[in-house]
Amino acid sequence: MSKAGQRVLSTLRQMIVSGELEAGERIAEIPTAERLGVSRTPIRIAFRALEQEGMLIKLEGRGYRVREVTPDEVAGAIEVRGVLEGLAARQAAELGLSVDQRNGLLECLAWGDLLFDKGYVTEEDLEAYHDLNRRFHALIIEASCNPAIGSAMQRNEHLPFASVSSLAIDRNNLKQEYRRFNFAHMQHHAVFDAIDRRQGARAEAIMREHANATLRYADLFARHDREESQMRVIGGAAAL
Template sequence: MGKSGQEVISRLRQMVLSGELAAGERIAEIPTAERLGVSRTPIRIAFRTLEQEGLLTKRPARGYEVRQVTLSDITGAIEVRGVLEGLAARQAAENGLSDSQKMELRQLLQAGDQLFENGQLDEQDLALYHDINQRFHQIIIDASNNPAIAEALSRNEHLPFASVSALAFDRNNLILEFRRFNFAHMQHHAVFDAISQGQSSRAESIMREHANATLGHAKIFSQKEDTNEKMQVLQ
């Protein structure tokens, strides 16, 4: 998928997260493409991706509907991912990394360092980080030599914001977003160090915390729920 396609997915994901696309709202390709100023092709791909992530539901007629997603939905899915990826990091540390895995992980870390060295981040940078992040996690899963982890993660990825690829980016708070993703990148450095030194317990702990850090960004859902409840009381 091209960079522009990943940006569209991230933008729509953030619109769902922020409530700009409300639960139950029907969305279609043409008006959404016009709204974002892109062609229909990346919109079509984005809709399918977000359907797989559990954020959209395909309607019997044309178009999709935004699913109702709660903080508890996200929390449960991310906690499961943290356990699974923590186990992968532990077993990768116990097994040891191959020379090729070490080399590629170092290259990914270096690419991330270059991405964050400017002190700012935009949606195009996020598309690059998406690829770095996805590959970094995949190598650790592969290094665990445990196919059951990959299988379990594959099933869990169909839940809202559970996938490592499910990155959202708030264009209205660029400073906070830079800090958030830079912190995640620093955790990549820490988990690589732990795995390389065979520190299995430390590697597992860091990887679980790495997944659970996503919950901080999901707190907006609890705010939305509180607001909705207050509005219902006032009506």
């Protein structure tokens, strides 16, 4: 996917997370493209990707509907991902890294250091982080030499926010996003250190915690549910 397409995809994810696109809302290519100021092509690609991620439902006619996503659903999918990636990290540590795998992981770490060492991030930095993050995780899965983990990950990725690529970026609060992604990058350093030292149990624990950091998405959905419930109560009282 192109950088422009990735940006559109991330923006739409964030709109769903924030509630700007509400559960049950119908969305179509042309009005969404006009809303975001882009052509229809990246919108079409993003819609298909979000359908695969379990965040949109394709309608029989044209367009899509925003799928209702519950906090429990997000939390469950992320917990499964943590178990699978933790297992991959442990097995990678037990087997040891190949020269290419070790160099690839070090390149990801060095790339991340360049992004975060300056003390802030731009939208372009976070797009670059998306690429290095995906590569870092893929290398650990590869290093496990366990094809069953990759197969299980692919099945799980059809659930909302279960994929390592399912990043939602709040472009209105890049200071917060710097802290969040810099912390994730520090976890990358820690899990690499554990794998490189052949410390399987430590690598597994760090990788599971790394996945659990994504549970903020579940917290956001829970918060939106509470806010909507409060608004309904307030609206009902006003009607009385």
